């Protein structure tokens with residue numbers, strides 16, 4: 256684990272969260288990315304979901320750091336999103352990542368190529384665990 260890299264990502268996430276429309280923008284982008292994704296959220300209270308996702312992303316960052324509580328949380332997410340539960344496919348995870356990257360670029364005023372690479376390293380590591 257690279258300390259500078261994860262700290263840079265956490266700072267970037269902090270700046271994204273300061274934008275009042277970051278999560279609105281994310282769900283607009285994500286739901287439009289594929290009709291199958293929109294279908295999954297037909298019965299969802301999106302306002303509640305935005306707050307759940309805000310914490311969910313924090314757990315993905317903490318998982319990369321090896322934090323114990325995040326290991327527990329990410330295995331829970333793995334279970335709820337698995338075939339037995341929400342049945343989320345690998346393609347949907349890719350759409351999720353693409354949508355998130357679009358929004359990070361829009362909402363972090365200090366974004367750079369290196370920072371996007373750092374985000375990718377952290378999220379691909381944690382999502383590999385969640386989607387495996």
Ligand code: HEM
Pocket residue numbers: 292295296298299300304307308310311312315331332335336341343347348349351382385
């Ligand atoms: C990869 C990062 C993701 C994170 C961190 C995440 C996080 C969460 C969290 C925290 C919840 C609340 C319930 C629970 O704890 O299981 C949830 C529910 C849900 N997620 Fe995800 N999720 C991710 C990816 C996806 C993807 C790719 C989809 C594809 C459609 C998806 C669809 C859903 C749906 C449909 C629900 C249930 C909403 C409801 O309660 O109506 N998630 N997610």
